[in-house]
Amino acid sequence: MLDLRTVPARDRANGAVAGVSAGIARALEVDPTLVRLLFAILTLAGGAGIALYLAAALLMPSEPGARSGGTRRVIGLALLVLAIVAVLAGLGLPWFVQAAAVLAAGGALLLRRGRRIVGAVLVAAGVAVLLTSGGDGADGPLLTPAALAGGLLLVVGPWLWRTAQERDAERTRRIRSEERAEVAARVHDSVLQTLALVQRESGDAKRVEQLARRQERELRAWLFPEGELFKEDTLVAAIGATAAEVEELHGVRIEIASSGNAALDDDLRALVLAAREAMANAARFSGADEISVYVEADGGGANVFVRDRGVGFDRGEVPSGRRGLTESIEGRMRRHHGTATITSTPGEGTEVELSLPRSQP
Amino acid sequence: MTRRVVIVDDHGLFRAGVRSELGESIDVVGEASTVAEAIPLVVAQDPDVVLLDVHLPDGGGQAVIAGVAPERPGVRFLALSVSDAAEDVIAVVRAGARGYVTKTISGDELTEAIHRVADGDAVFSPRLAGFVLDAFGSGEPVRDAELDELTAREREVLRLIARGYRYKEIAASLHLSVKTVETHVSNVLRKLQLSSRHELTRWAAERRMI
Numbered sequence: 001m002l003d004l005r006t007v008p009a010r011d012r013a014n015g016a017v018a019g020v021s022a023g024i025a026r027a028l029e030v031d032p033t034l035v036r037l038l039f040a041i042l043t044l045a046g047g048a049g050i051a052l053y054l055a056a057a058l059l060m061p062s063e064p065g066a067r068s069g070g071t072r073r074v075i076g077l078a079l080l081v082l083a084i085v086a087v088l089a090g091l092g093l094p095w096f097v098q099a100a101a102v103l104a105a106g107g108a109l110l111l112r113r114g115r116r117i118v119g120a121v122l123v124a125a126g127v128a129v130l131l132t133s134g135g136d137g138a139d140g141p142l143l144t145p146a147a148l149a150g151g152l153l154l155v156v157g158p159w160l161w162r163t164a165q166e167r168d169a170e171r172t173r174r175i176r177s178e179e180r181a182e183v184a185a186r187v188h189d190s191v192l193q194t195l196a197l198v199q200r201e202s203g204d205a206k207r208v209e210q211l212a213r214r215q216e217r218e219l220r221a222w223l224f225p226e227g228e229l230f231k232e233d234t235l236v237a238a239i240g241a242t243a244a245e246v247e248e249l250h251g252v253r254i255e256i257a258s259s260g261n262a263a264l265d266d267d268l269r270a271l272v273l274a275a276r277e278a279m280a281n282a283a284r285f286s287g288a289d290e291i292s293v294y295v296e297a298d299g300g301g302a303n304v305f306v307r308d309r310g311v312g313f314d315r316g317e318v319p320s321g322r323r324g325l326t327e328s329i330e331g332r333m334r335r336h337h338g339t340a341t342i343t344s345t346p347g348e349g350t351e352v353e354l355s356l357p358r359s360q361p
Numbered sequence: 362m363t364r365r366v367v368i369v370d371d372h373g374l375f376r377a378g379v380r381s382e383l384g385e386s387i388d389v390v391g392e393a394s395t396v397a398e399a400i401p402l403v404v405a406q407d408p409d410v411v412l413l414d415v416h417l418p419d420g421g422g423q424a425v426i427a428g429v430a431p432e433r434p435g436v437r438f439l440a441l442s443v444s445d446a447a448e449d450v451i452a453v454v455r456a457g458a459r460g461y462v463t464k465t466i467s468g469d470e471l472t473e474a475i476h477r478v479a480d481g482d483a484v485f486s487p488r489l490a491g492f493v494l495d496a497f498g499s500g501e502p503v504r505d506a507e508l509d510e511l512t513a514r515e516r517e518v519l520r521l522i523a524r525g526y527r528y529k530e531i532a533a534s535l536h537l538s539v540k541t542v543e544t545h546v547s548n549v550l551r552k553l554q555l556s557s558r559h560e561l562t563r564w565a566a567e568r569r570m571i
Contacts, residue, residue, distance in 0.1 A: 224446055253465075257487035257523040259494040292487060292525025298498070305524045351524070 010060045018057045055080040103127075190218055206251055213253070217244055228261050235262045235302055238272045239295050243279060250283035253290045262297040270336040271304060271356050274329050278306040278352040281325050286310025286350060301357035309349040315342070329354075364479045367391040367406055369399040369425055370414040370441070375464065379412065382468030387475055396420040400428035407433055409479040415442040415453050423456040430457060439478045441466075447492045451561055455554050460484025482543045483550035490522040493553055496561050508556045511549065518545045 008027035010019035015032075021039065025032035039053050059080070103123060194215040201207045221230045229240040236258045243254040262268060275293070282291045288310030296303050315326075326342055329352065333340040338356035364387050368376050371394045380389050390406050393399035396419045403411055403425070411429070413422045426438055440458040442449065450461045459478045462471065463486060474484045485493070497511045511519070514535075521531045528546075532539045553561070 227446060255487060255525070257491035257525075259491045259523065260498065294487065294491065294520075294524040296491075296494070296520075296523075307525045309525075 008060060010057070020053055020056045020060060023060055024056070052080070186222065190215060209253075210248065210251060214244070214248065228258055229256065231261065233264050235264060235268050235272070235297050236295050238264055238269070239275060239293060239304065242272055242276045243293060246276065246279045246283055250280065252283040252288070254279060254293055255290060256293045256295065258295040258297075260297040261295075262302055267336040267338070267356055268302060270332055271302060271338065271354055274332045274340060274354050275304045275306060275352075277325065277329050277332075278354070282306060282308040282310065282350065282352075286312070288349070299358070301355065303356070304354045305351060306354075307349065307351040312344040312346045312349050314346050315344065362386065363388050364410060364475055365390045365406070365408040366410050366412060366475060367393065367399070367403050367408045368412045369393045369403075369417070369422070370412070371395065371417055372414075379468075379471070382471065383475070384468065384472040387472055396424045396428070399425045403429045403436060404432050408436060410475050411436055411438050412441050412475070413438050413453075413458065415440055415444060415449050422453050422458070426453075426457040437478050437481075439474060439484060445488050447495075450489055450492060451496065451553070454489075454550070455561065457554070459550060460486075461489050462486050463488070477543075481547070483546045485519070485522050485546060485549070487523045487525055490519045493549060494519050494523065496558060497552075497556075508552050509558050511552065515545050515549050518542055519549060522546075 008023050011022035011026050012019040013022075014026075015022040021035040022032045025035045028035075042052055194211050197211055198208050201211070220227070224230065228234070228236040231237050236256075239258075240256055243256055246252070247254050264272075279291060279293065282288065286308040288308040290308075292305075292307045294303075294305040294307075329342070330340040333354055333356070336356065338354065341353040341355070342350065343353075344350035366383070366387050366389050368379055368389060369392075370376050370379075373394065376392050376394075380392075383389065390408055391402045393402045394417075396417050399411075399417075411425070413425055415422045417425070422438075422440055422442075429436055438458040440450075440453040440461045441464060442453075442461070443464050444450075445463050454461060460474060460483050462474055462484060466474070466486075477484050493511075494516065497509075517535060518531055521534060526534065528539050528542050531537075531542050535542075
């Protein structure tokens with residue numbers, strides 16, 4: 001029985017030219033000669049036979065069960081359109097009946113899932129006939145460029161759309177697998193290495209804490225890139241990066257809180273450097289394990305507070321080395337029209353307040 | 362005074378770590394690793410404080426608060442998490458937690474935080490204080506002038522918390538009593554939970570709280 005779901009294959013072995021008639025004959029279980037006769041008759045009807053034959057040659061696969069390549073199918077379908085139109089015109093039916101019949105058949109087939117292409121083809125044929133309305137079956141009007149273009153477009157359209165969809169799906173699949181590969185690489189590069197190091201250096205608690213902290217920071221930056229701490233070229237992000245460096249250099253913990261943010265400019269960059277000095281001083285001299293940093297920024301300016309609960313110092317009696325550092329911070333802030341206020345109580349801790357008021361834009 | 366505490370967190374190692382770090386004054390009366398386990402446990406044990414992880418697999422910390430509150434309104438929640446993203450923090454506070462601390466907190470500070478929450482006060486980490494100042498920073502009150510704005514005093518207190526000051530230090534700096542400082546912080550907590558300020562509702566919505 002003819003299996004309508006698949007296009008029958010050509011029978012090259014038994015065929016005279018391309019095995020089209022033989023293939024169709026085999027599928028329908030009739031004598032190939034009858035099929036050839038049909039093609040011959042149709043050729044007389046406005047050349048439809050030739051077009052149909054070529055269409056069939058392109059559409060029918062060479063092996064049973066296979067499908068013809070995409071391009072071949074498209075061209076074959078286009079030829080099918082022409083052939084159908086030619087046949088209908090050749091039958092002498094009034095053009096609008098031809099068009100209606102073809103459109104109806106096409107519409108019906110479009111609704112069935114498996115036969116969308118054929119349905120589209122028939123719709124194209126109907127439209128082509130309409131475009132050449134009034135044609136009396138002669139070959140001339142049938143082959144007007146407009147009709148051809150219109151028909152081809154409608155035939156190729158669904159195919160193109162499906163190809164585009166497949167490409168999109170393919171791209172999504174590729175992006176997903178790339179993302180998965182990136183996650184794996186990152187985990188391998190950073191987390192696994194850190195965990196291996198942690199196991200090796202497990203005797204050194206300080207080192208382990210440092211490793212863990214650095215790894216945590218890296219993962220956060222990757223997982224939550226929109227957090228204030230990681231928005232590039234902003235004050236809070238710069239403070240965060242600076243603090244990370246000081247943490248690693250000196251083995252202290254720096255906790256950062258913030259309210260608001262601001263885009264970096266030269267003055268703010270100086271503020272970040274001053275804050276770095278303050279953090280480094282606290283790390284080196286205070287004896288504290290933890291340093292608190294608070295950044296506030298809005299239209300009115302920016303303030304950075306660096307606080308430790310360490311040994312503190314008495315400004316009157318400060319050893320010259322440390323005084324120099326204090327003056328360095330104050331001097332830097334002054335040069336950028338800001339202020340540095342350093343308060344310290346021996347035994348209780350130190351706080352450095354860095355202020356950079358802004359002139360309103 | 363011994364405080365009875367339930368720990369709810371889906372990381373077993375972390376629960377064990379916390380257990381060992383809490384001081385003598387804290388009695389851990391139960392542990393749970395999911396929302397489904399936590400709610401009946403807390404209802405049965407009626408602890409003073411529940412240490413609650415924000416990110417639980419079957420509904421998050423908010424679900425535990427919502428499930429327990431009707432039957433045990435007196436239980437207080439202290440949120441504990443690795444996440445310090447503003448949305449997570451604000452969302453769980455608006456759900457009813459009285460404070461938020463990150464998992465890097467030391468055992469001593471955690472013990473102190475538990476006591477504070479058990480006493481009915483709020484616990485704000487410096488980062489949470491920063492978030493709150495940010496959220497209440499700009500714009501007009503949305504609905505209720507009282508709830509949608511911070512008083513000058515409240516701002517001062519929050520700013521000092523953000524700078525790393527402890528309550529005693531804040532009290533000394535502002536010439537107040539510690540109790541007054543605690544009251545200010547509790548008021549801020551109330552506003553944080555009830556205000557209709559745009560930032561807060563947006564953050565809560567992003568976490569599907571509303």
